[in-house]
Amino acid sequence: MHDQDDFKFDTLAVRHGIQRTHEGEHSEPIFATSSYVFASAAEAAARFSGESPGNIYSRFTNPTVRAFEQRLAALEGGEACVATASGMAAILSACVGLMKAGDHMVSSRSVFGSTVVLFNNYLTRMGIATSYAPLTDLAAWRAAIKSNTRVLFVETPSNPLTEVADIAALADLAHQHDCLLVVDNCFCTPALQQPLKLGADVVVHSATKYIDGQGRCLGGAVVGNAQIVGKDVYGFLRTAGPTMSPFNAWVFTKGLETLRLRMLAHSAAAHALAQWLREQPVVAKVHYPGLPDHPQHALAKKQQSAFGGVLSFEVRGGKEGAWKVVDSTRMLSITANLGDVKSTITHPASTTHGRLTPEARLESGISDGLLRIAVGLEDIDDIKADLLRGFNA
Numbered sequence: 001m002h003d004q005d006d007f008k009f010d011t012l013a014v015r016h017g018i019q020r021t022h023e024g025e026h027s028e029p030i031f032a033t034s035s036y037v038f039a040s041a042a043e044a045a046a047r048f049s050g051e052s053p054g055n056i057y058s059r060f061t062n063p064t065v066r067a068f069e070q071r072l073a074a075l076e077g078g079e080a081c082v083a084t085a086s087g088m089a090a091i092l093s094a095c096v097g098l099m100k101a102g103d104h105m106v107s108s109r110s111v112f113g114s115t116v117v118l119f120n121n122y123l124t125r126m127g128i129a130t131s132y133a134p135l136t137d138l139a140a141w142r143a144a145i146k147s148n149t150r151v152l153f154v155e156t157p158s159n160p161l162t163e164v165a166d167i168a169a170l171a172d173l174a175h176q177h178d179c180l181l182v183v184d185n186c187f188c189t190p191a192l193q194q195p196l197k198l199g200a201d202v203v204v205h206s207a208t209k210y211i212d213g214q215g216r217c218l219g220g221a222v223v224g225n226a227q228i229v230g231k232d233v234y235g236f237l238r239t240a241g242p243t244m245s246p247f248n249a250w251v252f253t254k255g256l257e258t259l260r261l262r263m264l265a266h267s268a269a270a271h272a273l274a275q276w277l278r279e280q281p282v283v284a285k286v287h288y289p290g291l292p293d294h295p296q297h298a299l300a301k302k303q304q305s306a307f308g309g310v311l312s313f314e315v316r317g318g319k320e321g322a323w324k325v326v327d328s329t330r331m332l333s334i335t336a337n338l339g340d341v342k343s344t345i346t347h348p349a350s351t352t353h354g355r356l357t358p359e360a361r362l363e364s365g366i367s368d369g370l371l372r373i374a375v376g377l378e379d380i381d382d383i384k385a386d387l388l389r390g391f392n393a
């Protein structure tokens, strides 16, 4: 067709991974088929033995899913991508593909809630142990590494406090100790941050969030090199089957086409809202990497091409004050989800972080007055007006 290697990000987002059929369709088709037919017994045998490439069964080969995998791999700058049924399925597949019983992992402390449950309650049963380190404390990461550590796992920026980890420094640390760095790139997406180019080995995604962008489908992905992802993670998916459906892959492929435009719009709106929130008398503190007094502002500026769509802030009056703001909204969606064109508001201390003890919450900086907003694409004036109702109450 054409030399895709030279294409830039926006072109890859629109054009990469297309396998046009004999029908000449312009938009990517959906292959809703579980299996494939072979021209002969010999062809079937060659496919199954791996001698000839081609589709076999949609648990591990589907053209619509492949189009999404190829496009996302190109955008992250990875050789291979494995699409999964959800973000959690991506994290599970990466962990099982990369580690075995007796291995150890170090993770940043402030990762997604279900990720912690997966590590603590399920990977431990398979003999894989996890230690935790504060996201920004490199010395603590170093101290947590043991002789059997195989993986460093980090989610940056963190949720809900938007702390930023130094991906290049963590990649160096990992490689000094013969470990792999896995980055959950859900909050930034490759449109704002490309961890593989900073030295990370594997990127995991919840495609459910910004890659879809309109809150419709669950999905995930693992991206990395041809051996680790193309063979080790793919081998697990092929056998265990936490597979992405063709319909969802189609939605995500179309989502990638507008991903950078949306991420820039989400970021611009969040930045403007963060600045406005700082001027509100009822707001004690605003957490957003785009603000000059954010502790990792300089790092975020270097590592990301924009600051993302998620921010959090502390209102005076503790839980009562925070709940008043939430309950006074008429437009914002009260939900812990994020990465949608619709803005969402959540009270972390009583929802996503409600299972932590009050001491553990305090230690991770989740105060009772903290609110998180994933800023959508509504008019910013309407978002401000919706919050002002609660601020004035």
Ligand SMILES: *Cc1c(COP(=O)(O)O)cnc(C)c1O
Residues within 6 Å of the ligand: 086, 087, 088, 089, 112, 114, 115, 155, 184, 186, 187, 205, 206, 207, 208, 209, 218, 219, 220
């Ligand atoms: C939502 C989320 C996940 C899990 O993804 P699902 O698609 O819900 O399984 C993992 N990591 C982060 C950062 C998330 O926000």
